[in-house]
Amino acid sequence: MAIKIVLDPGHGGENHGLEYDGFLEKEMNHTVAGEIKKELEKYEEVEVYITNPECGDMSLKQRAEYAKSVEADVLISLHFNMSDAHRMFGSEVWVPSAGENHAWMHSFGDIFLEELSAKGFMNKGVKTRLNGKGTDYYGIIRESTALGIPSLLVEHCYADAQADAAYLKKEGSLQELAVSDATAIAKFYGLRSESLGVDYSTYVKNAYPVPESVMGPDETAPEDVQLYYVSDANGEGEKTVTFLLQARETQSRLCYYEYSLDDGASWSDLYAWEDGKDRVIFEAKQLPEDARVTAKVYNGYFEGAQSNVLAFQLTHPAVEEEGEAEQDRMEEMPTGEILTQAYRLKGIGWGIVVCAVPAVVILLVLYIRHLKTKKRERRQAFLQAFSDRENGIQARLHKRKKQLWGPAVMGIFLCVLVGVILIHAGDELLYHKDLSQPETAEETSKRKENGEEPETVQAFHEQTGTPVYQGNRQFEMSQAQAQMYLEQTSVGPDTETVYDIQRGYLRVNSLSGVERNSYDMERITEQNGYKYYTDEAGNILSEAGVDVSQFQGDIDWEMLKQSGISFAMLRAGFRGYGSGKLMKDEKFEENVKAASAQGIKIGVYFFSAAVDEEEAVEEADYVAGLLQGHDIQMPVVIDTEAIYYDDARTDDLTPSQLTAIIRAFCGRIREYGYTPMIYANAKRLTCVLHLEELSDIEVWYADYQEKPIYPYAYRMWQYTEHGNAPGIEAEVDLNVYFRGNY
Incomplete structure (x- = not known):
């Protein structure tokens, strides 16, 4: 029995879709649909239909009804993307939000994105989007689901992104994309082609658990976003500093990052986060003298989280005032350690100032009040010597002194507490580094016994040969694993391959x-x-x-x-x-x-x-x-x-x-x-x-x-x-x- 594929080129007629820099989306979608049909017709046991072959006006409901009329196995809506700020790039696939269609089309979306990634486009993931009623946002998915037809919407790339647009401007690029799309379809349905010499009947697809409820978009930001200093170098009149940025995303996938040298006042371009990794290494050039470096990490839904701030002062007085012996020792250190020591001193200095100055002021006020009290005591003693009221007066004066000393002691205690906190902040918060020793053999053995992952910041430096500047040693890097949409529907690292009589070979989670x-x-x-x-x-x-x-x-x-x-x-x-x-x-x-x-x-x-x-x-x-x-x-x-x-x-x-x-x-x-x-x-x-x-x-x-x-x-x-x-x-x-x- 032949598989029936319905291709739906998005937009048409008066609805042009995106228009940018010479690109007209409705024409691009129509071209890709026609080329996919040509390619798929080289395979056996498949029938291909196009909802809107004349690129005219056609409602979303009419498109779904057409797919129903030909008893389609799937409807594939074809599109190209554009963002408001013209910053985003990459490919994404939108799927139904509920039921078996969600799980099945998620598997299909994986293959589309694999093929598009092979063309150099960043994989933004398989996603869902809901409207205000809690149902599918995209009308073509909503209308198809209502008629019992599995569907998905493919956004090939961003026509307004420099890297993506460069590909689209190449001659034959749309034909290449169509071949990739046709290959994804052939793999998903296990098609064969004698003329092409390919057989995808044993292709193994990811299979996801059917969700219990509607699977909405990921509305949470990435977690554990940490920025680490790695090294710096001078060259050709400018200073280049290397950073390690780490983040974790459990519900979708990490897609972009950007950085700022002025604590978020301005930002760099968006850069692609390497697929499946939990950290990236990047370089920043031309740091200002008092740079405050921070970074943001975004997932596929463009939910972002900002990192800690690394404060830099390329020449700090605290370093210059060191004694000769200490200065010689520092000159032997890599620059990063000098910066660490400088900011430790800076933190200690501010802590001493905040602690000592209020304490001195309180003690001075206390001493002045003490002198006034003593003077009042002498005058009262002279005027009312041997008076019956003397004992009462002395008692009140003694009580006043006790009332004075109580708040004074409390004030000094609070000053000391604030100072200690700031001293600690100077050591940990301002620079987020310490000079911890490398992992000992005993620590290594214990880590291995506990099954902990070895990929720490230290391991990175051991592999690359760069100096070690460790952050909090309790914050270990996890082994890089691909992030697969929502945790509830993920294909984890422990999987089995099974054969399904309707779906073919599937990669499923181990039970x-x-x-x-x-x-x-x-x-x-x-x-x-x-x-x-x-x-x-x-x-x-x-x-x-x-x-x-x-x-x-x-x-x-x-x-x-x-x-x-x-x-x-x-x-x-x-x-x-x-x-x-x-x-x-x-x-x-x-x-x-x-x-x-x-x-x-x-x-x-x-x-x-x-x-x-x-x-x-x-x-x-x-x-x-x-x-x-x-x-x-x-x-x-x-x-x-x-x-x-x-x-x-x-x-x-x-x-x-x-x-x-x-x-x-x-x-x-x-x-x-x-x-x-x-x-x-x-x-x-x-x-x-x-x-x-x-x-x-x-x-x-x-x-x-x-x-x-x-x-x-x-x-x-x-x-x-x-x-x-x-x-x-x-x-x-x-x-x-x-x-x-x-």
Whole structure:
């Protein structure tokens, strides 16, 4: 069956899109769409359509409706970008914000951006954007989603950015971009081309978990933004200083940085942050004498965070006043250490000033008040000598002195406290450096035992041969890892490759806590047209079976039994995915009686369209009613397959809801005394369901390869949907049931 691709060149008619420096976006989009179509038509099993081939006026709704009319597998909206300040550059892809379309189009967007990155464009990431109603901002995505069509919007690059525009101005650049786009499409859908000599059928795609809710944009700024001094050098009349800028981004990806030499009063151009790195090295030239250097880091949504400030004073009096011995020692140091010492002295100096001056003032005021008090005491003693009031007066004077000394002591304490803080600030905040010793052997051993990463600032200098100027040694650099959109939907460092019968080869996150199988698929053999699993000696450790419904028509069960089939999974019934009505398979009663009469072991499956746990229990009760009076030796299975190309009542179920529905059905079936089981393919098991919550339920796994590569435990394997079996005229699904342990 051919894949149907709909290309949607953005804008058209009176809507020109961007117009800048000779670029007219509607024409660029139209050209790229036509060239993609030409390239894709070199592949087999693909049909390509263009929504607006005449580049005229066409609403977003009309574009989506056209895609629906040709039963499109995907709609790809093609665009070029421009920013208000003409500063930004790079490529980005916008995808639906919810459901399986979000996860699936995210995978598609990854491949588009890989191809565009190969052309030299910065990867800004796969992103979402919401409107004020909390739904997709981009109308073409919103309209396509409403019609059940997966879609994405590709912004190839910025026509107003110097670097990006330089590429676009090359002859044949749009044709090159079209070939890249066509290649991305071919990889995603596993296309082959005999004329081009390529076969992408085994291309492995990233697969992302289906999100539980709407995935909005990243509204948080990068974290842990730190600026470090590395080294400086003089050359050709100007001073060049090298800096290391470090940042962390957990929800999207780092894209840009800029720096300022005057504490943010003015900024440099935007520079690209190296993809997948947690730090960059950059040089600043022509630093002013009292430079205050800071930097900003931005993610793909242009959320920014500013670093600390490094204050520089190229010649500081505190250094010049050092004694000869100390000055000689400093001359032997790299410049960075001299600056460090200078700013330590500067911090200490300010701390002493703030501490000492108020303290001296307080003591002086205290001394003056003390003299006045003594004078008053002498006068009162002379005038009222031997007076009965003398004791009272002396008591009041003594009390006044106590009232004076209390605030004075508190004031001096506060001055000392502020001074200590400023002294510490001079050592740490103004320069953000200390002269820590290199990591000791004991520290290295302890770090390795704890599994900590070795890539610190010190390691960078050891690799490059530059002097070591360490910052806070507790702030370790993490190993560089690519940032993949939102943390909830990321493909992490621990991944597995699986094969999905609908999506092809997928790279999925490893599932911790889920039992793995130990099957050796080299022991799969074939006898009489059926697959079996054997031990090392060739003894068969499995059973051969079929799964059938009314669509297989009349079955000769005796002939089927004689061919080697020992079990049959019969469809008991289904719930209408639109109506919600429970219905029995038309051939169930006939099949269950005839198969049992031949000694074929019977199991059943039910196609579920439950939207909550209550309906799941209702389905289980319905199935149990159908099984009364029959000998059911094989599992009772719930099948929750997704419905494509049509609206279904289950379309908006979240992974948690689906998992709960399965648990409710299987729990109820277990109460009736049957063995419950789940039917699913690799993508549904690893990216949709919470498999770790279903560990007590066996799996019927669908995979149509010669030898499956699925790593987790399963009891039954459906290995083809196009099988042939004596006694059944129509094509039939064939299965292996594994006996014993996984």
